[in-house]
Every structure is written in structure tokens, then in C-alpha cells.
Amino acid sequence: MDKKNNMQIGRRSFLQITAGAAVLSGIGLPKKALAGTDKQLSTLIDLNLCDGCVDRTVPICVSSCKAINKDKIPPVVEDIPEPWPRKTIEDWSKKKDVFKRLTPYNFIYVHKTEIDEAGGRKTIFVPRRCMHCDNPACATICPFSANHKEKNGAVVIEQNQCFGGAKCKDVCPWEIPQRQSGVGIYLHVLPGYMGNGVMYKCDLCNERLKDGKLPGCVEACPRGAMLIGPRKEIEKIAEERAHAMNGFIYGKKENGGTSTLYVSPVSFEKINSTMEKKPGQPDMKPEVGRRMAATDPLGKAVLAAPVLGIVAAGALNWYSKRKEQMKKEGKDNG
Amino acid sequence: MDEKILADKNLVVRHSTLELIEHWAIAISGLILLFTGIFELPVAKRYYIITVPGLGWSADFITSLYLHYAAAFVFSAAALFHLVYHGLRSEKGLLPQGGDCSASITVIKSLFGFGEEPPMRKYLPEQRLAYAGMALIILMLIISGLVKTYKNIYTPDMSHSVLLWATWIHNISFVLFFLAFLAHMAAIALRPNWPMVRGIFTGKVRLDYVRHRHSLWLAEIQPVQELPTMVVAEDQAPQLQESDSAIEDSTKDQTTHINKF
Numbered sequence: 001m002d003k004k005n006n007m008q009i010g011r012r013s014f015l016q017i018t019a020g021a022a023v024l025s026g027i028g029l030p031k032k033a034l035a036g037t038d039k040q041l042s043t044l045i046d047l048n049l050c051d052g053c054v055d056r057t058v059p060i061c062v063s064s065c066k067a068i069n070k071d072k073i074p075p076v077v078e079d080i081p082e083p084w085p086r087k088t089i090e091d092w093s094k095k096k097d098v099f100k101r102l103t104p105y106n107f108i109y110v111h112k113t114e115i116d117e118a119g120g121r122k123t124i125f126v127p128r129r130c131m132h133c134d135n136p137a138c139a140t141i142c143p144f145s146a147n148h149k150e151k152n153g154a155v156v157i158e159q160n161q162c163f164g165g166a167k168c169k170d171v172c173p174w175e176i177p178q179r180q181s182g183v184g185i186y187l188h189v190l191p192g193y194m195g196n197g198v199m200y201k202c203d204l205c206n207e208r209l210k211d212g213k214l215p216g217c218v219e220a221c222p223r224g225a226m227l228i229g230p231r232k233e234i235e236k237i238a239e240e241r242a243h244a245m246n247g248f249i250y251g252k253k254e255n256g257g258t259s260t261l262y263v264s265p266v267s268f269e270k271i272n273s274t275m276e277k278k279p280g281q282p283d284m285k286p287e288v289g290r291r292m293a294a295t296d297p298l299g300k301a302v303l304a305a306p307v308l309g310i311v312a313a314g315a316l317n318w319y320s321k322r323k324e325q326m327k328k329e330g331k332d333n334g
Numbered sequence: 335m336d337e338k339i340l341a342d343k344n345l346v347v348r349h350s351t352l353e354l355i356e357h358w359a360i361a362i363s364g365l366i367l368l369f370t371g372i373f374e375l376p377v378a379k380r381y382y383i384i385t386v387p388g389l390g391w392s393a394d395f396i397t398s399l400y401l402h403y404a405a406a407f408v409f410s411a412a413a414l415f416h417l418v419y420h421g422l423r424s425e426k427g428l429l430p431q432g433g434d435c436s437a438s439i440t441v442i443k444s445l446f447g448f449g450e451e452p453p454m455r456k457y458l459p460e461q462r463l464a465y466a467g468m469a470l471i472i473l474m475l476i477i478s479g480l481v482k483t484y485k486n487i488y489t490p491d492m493s494h495s496v497l498l499w500a501t502w503i504h505n506i507s508f509v510l511f512f513l514a515f516l517a518h519m520a521a522i523a524l525r526p527n528w529p530m531v532r533g534i535f536t537g538k539v540r541l542d543y544v545r546h547r548h549s550l551w552l553a554e555i556q557p558v559q560e561l562p563t564m565v566v567a568e569d570q571a572p573q574l575q576e577s578d579s580a581i582e583d584s585t586k587d588q589t590t591h592i593n594k595f
Contacts, residue, residue: 086380135490141395143375145501149491161498165376171395291396292486298403299487303480305407309414316352317422 040153040259042234043204043218045127047264048245049225052110052125059110061127062099064220066106068205072159073104073180073198080182081191090179090197101280102128104180107202108217111281113274115266124266127217127226128282130155130176130202134257137292138168138177147177147199153231153259154204160185163195171291173255174282177201204259231259238263256290337456337555344541346552348456348533352419357534359412360472366405367475368515371508373398406483410476417469427456430466434459445524456551464517471510478504 053059058066076093083089092098096105108129115122136155139147146161147168157168157177163186169177177199186195205215213219218226227234235252238261242249250262264271268286277283338347349357378384378392391397420426437452437459444451457465481500485492522531529543544552 083380085382137396140486140490141374141399143501143505145494145497148494148497150494151491153491167376167395170376170393292399295396295399295403296487298400298407299483302403302406302410302483303487305410306414306476306480309411309416310418312411313415313418313422317419320423 039151040231041204041209041228042153042231042259042261043132043215044227044229044234044238044241045260045262046225046227046241047124047126047262047266048241048247049223050110050125050127050221051223051225052112052123053222058099059125059127060220060222061217061226062106062108062110064216065108065129065202066099068208068216069105069107073200074183076180076182077187081187083181083196084192088196089181091181092178093180093182101278102176102178102201102282103280104178104198104200107200109281111275113271115270115274117266122266124264124271126262126271126284128174129217130204130260131174131251131255132202132204132259133255133290134259135290135292136255137171137290140292141171142168150206152204152206152209154206154209155201156203156206157199157201159183159198159200162198163189164197164199165195166199168199173285173288173291175277175279176282178280234261250284250286254286254288256293339541339552339556340538341541345538346541346544346555347537348530348539348544349537351537354534354537356412356416359408360416363405363408363412364472364511364515366401367409368508368512370398370402370405374402403483406479409472410480413472413476428462428465430462431459434463438463445526451547453549454547454551455554456548460521464514464521468511468514468518471507471514474503474507475511478507 053061056063073093076091080089080091090104092103092105095103099106099109101109108127111126111128113124113126115124132153132155134153136147136149139149139155142148143165144161144163146159146163147155147157149155162184164179164181164184166177166179169175169179178201179197179199181197184195184198186197189195205213208215215226215228218228227237229237238249238252241247241263245263245265247263247265248267250264250268251258251260262268268284272284272286275281275283336347336350339345340347373383373392374395378389383389384393386392440449441451441454441458441460443449478500481492481496482504485497485500521527526547529539529547533539
């Protein structure tokens, strides 16, 4: 059922949003988009189209996301248990309206930056949220598998399984997940000694995708600066747009590849140079590597280890028996 | 297995070099897995473990993963080698036998001064039970660990249900492994078991200890190495085996052979 819905969203929303974007950008709608979709979805964020909703106090992608997720976090306990021995409590429950950084109550924000280009000064708006990586360390390394990757590419934290240890944040190159203390399963286990809340981040509106709806930010964007669709098609559009504007793509190689592609007329080196990495405000370092990739060869050796053990046992047993046999024959002969 | 009595040195070869390598490969890699597994939990920063000299790396989950993988390679290969090699050679001395549960209770009671120990084989009945328990835990750790490793490399979008099963089997087995390790250490700490500690380092235990505690084992290995110069009837064998002087004489003079074995 979910799979079917994901397919529906792939076709319908892709057509719907790409059509809108195509009108705005003047780039033709690829015919293949009508034919169907891959299992895996990708999103595209076109920085050439995003204007940061300058006429609004809060960019509409941000307010839409906030509205959809406003009841996501359950009420925070009055007396948040003090973690021992390091007494870090992160409570955003009284600062729910913050929208200029990522918080447990704010899964997307828009970074505004001024870039000096040959043609003059250019203002760029960069919506920032989880990149939904192809092989996300935040999910694979989660000790309770509360954070996991869906077949459609969405990286989702199950808030009823998360202990809020913030390991996912530590291994994310952009430190996207944010912690809210005083909620979650840890309160019922060993509060104070184990866990410290729940980690929150964009889940690509995975529940909405299952219901055949669009992610809130994609649906709300009045300029069609965000698209969602089958991965290959989105990649194709990103390439075409980057080529048309003589621009750049971010997210294709970063952290080993992601399901979020930014297209920009300005290089990401320049954009990144204007960003100071702060809590809840990630930078945009081009080609940031996937650290876990370096452990893959050793991981493959681990997968082969049982076979090696079995083969070695068989070989040594054969050798020992042969030796014993030869010894016996030697004795028998004299 | 080259079990033999070295009467002139008052020693009995209890473990072969290969068995010692297997034991220590699994033990050392298991300990590394235990610690790096703990460091895969977000505890090093929280509990200031990173401030301990030499453990500054403990909060780096990728470094811990490197070490965890390296140890897992040795652990999995050694465990499967042990299982298959000794299985092929039909060496089943460590497998639980009928009556081990009640015999274990008798032995444990005797360790605390209640009652007499029954005569024992090479391994104590509770050792055989502990071995089976540890083997099961290790098997669960390896299988669930392999699923998690495969997911890390090839299928980050693995079915969440499968992943949750693997994760929780791994986590629960990790706790059981830790408890089993503590129980293993506790068993070593008991004075009557001290002579066996030497065996797991050198492969040899004292003959007088074996004579006192593992008389059934001594009876099993004694005739294997001897020359067939004297034949003892089956119904006489137990009596002879129970006799310390007879065993000593036979091992020194190499004159006894018991056809029963």
C-alpha cells in the first residue's frame, strides 16, 4: 500500500510541481517524467528561483513545515531530568517560534547571503534541511536503529524509539538533527543516566508521502523552487538547469551522495565561504566526504570472516588428518 | 588434541596450542568488541571517558567502528573456525551432557563447602553448560552483527523490521556477553578453579590437581599414550584409575594399557 502510494506521489507530484517550476524557469518539462518513477525519490532546490519569500516575515517553506509538524513533539515534562554526569539539557519548547536556525521545532530554515560576483552583488537564499543522504551515517550508526532510511530515500527518526543521545548529530557532516530533552522513551527507562530526549529533523514529510501528498515545503513554495520526483528525473533536471545557468550542483557527491540536489548560479565554494557553521546553522562545504566510507573495506572483510574461518577449519582438518595418516602409515611400514 | 601426561614434570597437557590460539583470539577480540561496542553508544563524552588518558578517541564513533570491525573480523573467523574444526574432528568434550544441570549444582555447592565434588572429566559440568550458553550468545552476536554490517555497506534502506530485530538481538546479546564474561571471571576467582587458569595460558595443568579433581579425564587420557605392554581387564580399570599410585606408576614406567579406551 505504502509502495503504491509512493509511486502515486512520484508521478502526480512530480508532474504537478515540475510543471509549475518549468513555467517559472522556462525550462521544458521532460517527457519521461510522465512515464513513471523510480522507487527512490529526490528533491531539487533551485537557488536561482528561491527568493527567500522576502515579502514575508517567515519564508513559506518554513511556516508550512512548522504548521505540519506543530504537534509532532509531545508535551515536554515539567521537570526535565538532569542528565548525569554531564548536565546538558536542550529545551526548545519555550522557543518554538525560532525560525532562523534548525531546532527540534524547526526542520528547515533559509540562509540569506550576499555574494560578490563579476556582475555585481548577488543575494542568494539557501533553504537548509536534512539532505536525506544515500548512505546516511546518522541512520546506519544509530545504536537503537531509531533512525532509518526508507526505500523512497527519506531518512526518518522514529521518535518513540529514539533516546536522544545525539550520535546522529555527531556523525552528520551538517549536524542537522536537533535534540529536545524531556520527551521520549528515555523518561521511562533510566532518565538521568541513559538518553536525553529525542532527536528531530526533516523526514521529507514521509507520512504525507505515504498518503500521496507532497512534502509541505515543496507544496507551499510559491516559486516552484523545490521539486520532488523520481531520482533519475530530478538528477536530469538538475543537470539541465545547472547547464542552462552555467551553474553548480550541490548534494550529488557530498557525503557519498544525497537525495537533495541544490542548483545554483553561484559556486558553492563562494556560498560556503559566507556561512559560518554554528549550532543549528550548517555550512555547505563542497564535496564533504562520507567518513564511514573508509570503514567499508574492513566491513567487507568482516562479512567474509565466517567463510574464512570455515575454510581454514576445513583445510586444517584435512591437513591434520593427512599428517596423522602419513604418520600411521610410516609406523605400519616400519 | 594432544592431551598427555608429563609425569616427570607433574603436568598434564590440557589444551593444544591451536586451542589456546582460538581461546585468546576470541577472548581478546571479544573484549575489544565489548569496549568499542560501549563506545558506539553516546557515553564517552557524557561520562567524561574522553578525559581518561589514551581514550581521547572514544567519542569518535567512526574510530570505534574501525576497531569494532577489526575485532569482529578476528572474532567471527575464530568462532566459526572453532565450531567447524572441532565439529569435523568430533571433539565434543565441551558440549553439555545429560545430568550436567544437577551435577553443576553439586559442584557449585561443594565450592562453598557443602558436600563433596563428584569425580569429573576434563571439563566441569558447569563449564560445559557455560560453554553452550556462551556459544549461543556469540552466535547471536555474529549473525546480528553481520546483518548490521551488511546494512552499513550495502543496504542502508534495509527493512526497518529486520533492522530492529538485528539491532535488539545484538544489543541484548551484548549485555548477555558482558554478564557471561563477568561470570567467567567470577568462576576463575574461585580458589578451587585456580589451577585451571594456568592451563589457559600454558596449555598445561598440574597432574596432582587433575588426579584430585579430574580423575575421569585422567583415566581417559592415560592409556592413549602408553605402550601396550600390559593389558588390564575392563572390570579392573576403574579401580586402577582411581588409584593415584597406580596412575603415577603407569605414567612413569609406561607399562599400562587399558583396552577399554
